[in-house]
Amino acid sequence: MNRFEELTRSHNRVGFDCGVQELNVFLHNLAHQNFKKGLSRTFVLTSEDIPEEILSFYTLSIFEVCARKLPQRFSKKYKGHLPAVKIARLAVATVLQNQGFGKYMIIDAIRRAMAISKHVGIIGLFVDATNEDAKKYYLKFGFIPLPDHTLELFLPLKTLQKMYVEVFEKK
Template sequence: MLRIELLSRSHDREGFSCGESELDDYLKKTARQHIDKGISRTFVLVDGDEPLTILGFFTLTSCEIVTAELPTEYARKYPRKAPAAKLARLAVTTKWQRQGLGGLMLADAMRRTLSISENIGIIGFFVDAKNQNARDYYKQYGFVPLPSYPLSLFLPLATLAEAVAALNR
């Protein structure tokens, strides 16, 4: 059975490869340090039969947004700067790519972000896509590209809540 848990020292980070050296290196060299320093949280997808083998991971962090960069209908609702949550990284090991694990982790990240919003103020959930294909992937979940930065996307809090409600049905 698949489960998502906080990255620990016991997880096999060295055995993970998604095909993107930047993401692999982050997991292997930096993710645990960022957890320890309170900078971000990295969660790993594992199979209960092999609980130390990482099938995928995602990293959540907070960020501050200059609201003038948002689409106009959102920018005017908020002060000049506003707090948000950010999906800093999302990766699936090459062996398991294109099998829905990214969507499973994104759904979990969205649930966690909505839970965060119930305890601290945030205006939404952001992600920086690596390329056009990744941008299109996030758009299918309701993320909206920022006008001046087409690879940066925003999921407004209301849309996030609707998406999580739909996932829970």
């Protein structure tokens, strides 16, 4: 059985490899530091069999987005800078890629974004796709590209709420 938990020193960060050096370096060197500084939270998927081994991870942070960057149907409703949650990083170990782990991480990120929205107002969940293939993957979940930054994607709060009900409350 696999489970999500917050990254701790007991997790084998150095043993993780997703094939993208930038993501590996972040996990190995910066994720725990960012946690201690209160900048972000990194969540890891582990197995009960080897709880220190990281199968995949993602990082959440809070940020502000300028209303003018949003698609018109949203930008006309809002002004100024808006609070949001961002999936700052997301990676799956190379040996486990293309097996559905990304989907589970996005679902868990949605669950956590909804929990945050109960305590802090947010406009939605954002992610920066690393390339067109990643963008296509996120589009499957309903993410919307920003007009002038097509690799920056957005899931509006109403969509998050609908997905949350479908996934977590209809059990």
